[in-house]
Amino acid sequence: MGRAEARQARQRGARRARKSRPSGIRRFFTFKKMLGTFLGLCLLAMGAFFVAYLLVPVPEANAEAKLQSNVYKYSDGKLLAREGKVNREIVGLDKIPQDVQYAFVAAENKTFFEDSGVDIKGTLRGLKNTLTGQGKQGGSTITQQYVKNYYLNQDQTVSRKLKELVISLKVDRKREKSEILAGYLNTSYFGRGAYGIQAAAQAYYGVDAEKLNVAQGAYLAALVQAPSSYDWAVASDETKETVTNRWNYVLNNMVEESWLDKSTRDSLKFPAPQAPKAPAGLSGQAGYIVEAAKQELSRQGIDKADLDAGGWTITLNIDSKRQKELEGAVQKQLEDELDRKGDKVDATVQAGATSVDPKTGKVVALYGGVDATQHWLSNATRRDYQPASTFKPVVFASALENESETQDGDPIGLNTVYDGTSKRPVEGSDTPFSPQNDLDKSYGPVSVQTSLNRSINSAFAQMAVDVGLDKVKETALELGMPDINFPERPSISLGVMGASTWDMAGVYATLDNHGKKVTPTIVGKAEHKDREFEVQDPIGSQVISRETADTVTAGLTGVVKNGSGIAAKSSFYEAAGKTGTSEKNRSAWFAGYTPELTTVVALFGESPKDGGGQVSLTGTAQAGRANGGGFPARIWADYTLGALNGGSDAEFDLDVAEIASPDPTPTETETETEDPTPTPTETETETEDPTPTPTDTGSADPTPTDEFPTPTTTITPPTGTFTPPVEPGDGDPDKDTDRRPPQP
CATH class of the missing domain: 3.40.710.10 (DD-peptidase/beta-lactamase superfamily)
Structure with missing residues (x-):
């Protein structure tokens, strides 16, 4: 081999050597390094989450979530007036039909009774649904929504979301599922100024929550996702179709989970809600009647601050x-x-x-x-x-x-x-x-x-x-x-x-x-869920x-x-x-x-x-x-x-x-x-004074x-x-x- 041929061979070898060596970026992003980095980040995130879990306590309920209205009813049970900053009347699960409870679980979180309060798959699915325009099921569990409503606020921030996840895990461990479900039903907003299922039942169907049927419950469950849009009274034809589809989705999920018999489901018709009505306020004679009732309750021992806190159902x-x-x-x-x-x-x-x-x-x-x-x-x-x-x-x-x-x-x-x-x-x-x-x-x-x-x-x-x-x-x-x-x-x-x-x-x-x-x-x-009150006997002695x-x-x-x-x-x-x-x-x-x-x-x-x-x-x-x-x-x-x-x-x-x-x-x-x-x-x-005392x-x-x-x-x-x-x-x-x- 001549010298020329030898030089060419050396040059080809050098080129092959250069090609076989990774570049600077490729040397940095090797598979092993990337895997190590990923695992390190996961460990770091897990550590941070663990620290957060230890440091983030379950807070006191926010003030808004505890606010209720006082409800005044005629002697026959008809609504006379509601009074309070928030139209909410907290009721126990015993006042909500079981099939209505299942309707909300079917709509929002089918795994509610088994999950640990946070559904990772649901969160990812919610993100996907949001990006693709689908809205059948959100990413937050019922526990997360309850935590957001009851303990936190509606801010869309990373820190609030982190707190929501941590608190949801803790709440799920400390509270019974029935308590969490009741809290969710009583804190959710349904539109028409109604907070909680009792106020919603009155606003949309003119009945107490305990009188709701499964078809009505399914509509209210569908409504929670977008109350301002899904209100039948203001929905466009297109939106009404969406609402009807979501109503069907809720019922079908109930059948799938064996919470509703299929023959019963097939017989149900969409229950169009009543037209919106003005809130039962204090105009006309209602204001005088309510004030007289409040004065009487005060005379009989109910503190004004206690009454102003709300939550009373007063039958007149x-x-x-x-x-x-x-x-x-x-x-x-x-x-x-x-x-x-x-x-x-x-x-x-x-x-x-x-x-x-x-x-x-x-x-x-x-x-x-x-x-x-x-x-x-x-x-x-x-x-x-x-x-x-x-x-x-x-x-x-x-x-x-x-x-x-x-x-x-x-x-x-x-x-x-x-x-x-x-x-x-x-x-x-x-x-x-x-x-x-x-x-x-x-x-x-x-x-x-x-x-x-x-x-x-x-x-x-x-x-x-x-x-x-x-x-x-x-x-x-x-x-x-x-x-x-x-x-x-x-x-x-x-x-x-x-x-x-x-x-x-x-x-x-x-x-x-x-x-x-x-x-x-x-x-x-x-009546109040947290205290008892006995009305004094109006008939006295001779x-x-x-x-x-x-x-x-x-x-x-x-x-x-x-x-x-x-x-x-x-x-x-x-x-x-x-x-x-x-x-x-x-x-x-x-x-x-x-x-x-x-x-x-x-x-x-x-x-x-x-x-x-x-x-x-x-x-x-x-x-x-x-x-x-x-x-x-x-x-x-x-x-x-x-x-x-x-x-x-x-x-x-x-x-x-x-x-x-x-x-x-x-x-x-x-x-x-x-x-x-x-x-x-x-x-x-x-005298023209209001209380003249003539002699x-x-x-x-x-x-x-x-x-x-x-x-x-x-x-x-x-x-x-x-x-x-x-x-x-x-x-x-x-x-x-x-x-x-x-x-x-």
Whole structure:
């Protein structure tokens, strides 16, 4: 071989050697090195995860996840209102049908009952589905979703995801699967503002969770994946097809897992949910009712903070039918007659009412005002107005209970005769008092029955003194009146203290219940998963004797049959009641009852200006005097007839010591003046403050009270021809005398 050939051979060998040696990059990425690096990273990740597992604790639940609404229901279980920042009512698995539970597992995590809380395959599948546009099953397990909802937040970050994985493993080890599933169902968001399956069941199907069927449950399970898109009410045709497919997917998975029989599955039809409804809020009467319930719960020991935390299901005593009847009666008999925007007097009128079952003490209906969002103060429970002559039966009850006598030593009863002379000074009192009767009318000798019928001030002022003012107050408090601005002066007989329709309904219900104490109660049951609450018994002890209560009832039946409360008279029920109108005609009342129902209705004159203040009701609906025998009695009659389903054959079962004799003919000539100016013996203080405390006087500024109104045929057909008495009058001390009621 020549030198040339040898050189060429050496060059070829060098080239082959260079080709056989790896390049710099290839030398670095050898198989062994890559495998070692991969294993090292895995070990590092496992170590980091182990450290994280040790260091990341299971945190306290986030505040939002624990928030619940309070649910208020009518006595028949119908939803009245929800109150709270979050529309959620936590329920246990025992309140969720098992096939509905399985529907969620089939939709979100079929291996839930076997996995360890984290499904790696599911996570990878979820990533794949997201990238490919498929959405049949997400990557997170039910445990992970529960952890995210209950302990963490919705942030899409690596750190949050890492915490979710770690906590999910720990939660799965420490908690039962049933507890995790319940937590998931109660924290998931379903759209329509509904958090948790109970709120979702109400929002989409108008039922409680325990009433859901498997088809409905499958829809809700499908909905969780995309609640804003999958809501049937807003979904496009294309989306509806997607939703239907996912619904089928859920059911098919249930069959596959043997959680649903195939024949049952084949018979199911897609359950289209109801259209969205406005949340059951606190507008209308709901706000007044809820506030009354909260006040009652507070009085019975539930702390406000405890109630505000939510989670209460409160079943009220409110009867949905009777509530509707009361609202309708106010609308028909009052609101339809008012011109609130065009008439300054009508703009001041506020109506309130409380209706009680006297046998149980349950508040079955309540009217707080035009709307709780427009007039926040409840006219049913406010105590800043005087109950006026509706207090007179309390004076008579005290006289009977204490076996009191007149100044002449005669026992006081329905037939006891008093001097009905207007501005007659009371006898036996250290405080001079000369009350004026309505229109300054004098009746001469009159029985107590007549004094009730005509609400004669002079007779009851003297009776209060005869009984003893301290004893009258004692009886009033025992019957349930609040101790507010309660004077121990002769003017106590005219009801010058503060009271609400709620308070007076309790007093009159006690009379109706034969003297056994009735405390109006609006809450029937209050339930919470973490605590127990027992509602106090509304029926108490015997506070006055049956004979006393029944004798007062006998007297009050005369007020309805022949007196100032005749607008409440009907042949379709038996009734007892009393009218009342307070100082300067600022409030007008009718408190009445049948053997089955006690209801108090009142009107209040309230200035619409900032700061309010009490104003006269005179001229309401351009009808002159807004006395107790007018609008309040007509509302009472309209409501009572409807609440009793058109009437009742029930009669008062009375145990009375005496029966009232017919009204005697007044023996003294009535005196009627255009501008009576009696000489008061004690100065009266006039004020526009919400709780005026008038002192005893003969009424320097008389205003109208309970007169004999024209009967209305819109309530009940009259049983005969009614001839109004010659002498109108309730006779509270301060009547306007400028107008008389229209006569038939």
